[in-house]
Amino acid sequence: MRLTLAFLLILLSAGCDRQPSEAPGASEQTLADGGKLDRSKAGQAAPDTEFLDPDGEKTTIAAFAGKPLLLNLWATWCAPCVAEMPTLDALAARDPNLQVLAVSQDLEGQEAKVSGFFEQRKLSRLDPYRDPRLGLMTDLDAAVLPTTILYDAKGREVWRMTGAADWTGAEAAKLLAEVQG
Numbered sequence: 138m139r140l141t142l143a144f145l146l147i148l149l150s151a152g153c154d155r156q157p158s159e160a161p162g163a164s165e166q167t168l169a170d171g172g173k174l175d176r177s178k179a180g181q182a183a184p185d186t187e188f189l190d191p192d193g194e195k196t197t198i199a200a201f202a203g204k205p206l207l208l209n210l211w212a213t214w215c216a217p218c219v220a221e222m223p224t225l226d227a228l229a230a231r232d233p234n235l236q237v238l239a240v241s242q243d244l245e246g247q248e249a250k251v252s253g254f255f256e257q258r259k260l261s262r263l264d265p266y267r268d269p270r271l272g273l274m275t276d277l278d279a280a281v282l283p284t285t286i287l288y289d290a291k292g293r294e295v296w297r298m299t300g301a302a303d304w305t306g307a308e309a310a311k312l313l314a315e316v317q318g
Contacts, residue, residue, distance in 0.1 A: 229262035
């Protein structure tokens with residue numbers, strides 16, 4: 138509980154889509170749409186952190202093994218997150234070989250807030266997964282929303298992106314092709 142509360146304070150002070158102040162390392166690059174691509178954790182296994190599926194049942198990233206997975210951490214109050222959701226939904230519709238999982242990091246009234254958001258915006262290919270304890274943000278060391286992580290079919294991280302992206306664009310397609318073929 139203390140860790141979650143501390144992380145929430147860090148998150149609120151960091152701000153949505155605010156980029157880290159450190160200079161980019163050799164494993165980081167800024168993309169045309171402003172997102173920052175980071176490969177420093179490539180090869181690491183996904184954590185076994187539990188979060189909630191659309192029915193409120195506990196699940197983990199391991200439940201999605203067997204196909205590449207694009208995991209997006211987002212919140213309804215985060216403007217860049219909201220802006221990129223339609224492109225994630227379109228990606229999920231377009232690519233049957235890629236699982237696209239959007240996990241809300243909203244805290245209060247999460248179930249109704251997130252379900253309402255999906256209904257209002259007619260997101261038909263994404264499901265409203267939820268992480269009310271911010272366990273994924275903590276265990277993945279993600280301090281910025283949105284954060285999107287690409288995992289290979291074995292659950293190993295390929296890269297992560299902080300900041301919003303156009304997931305239907307050519308730059309995203311090139312990055313996603315790294316786990317296909």
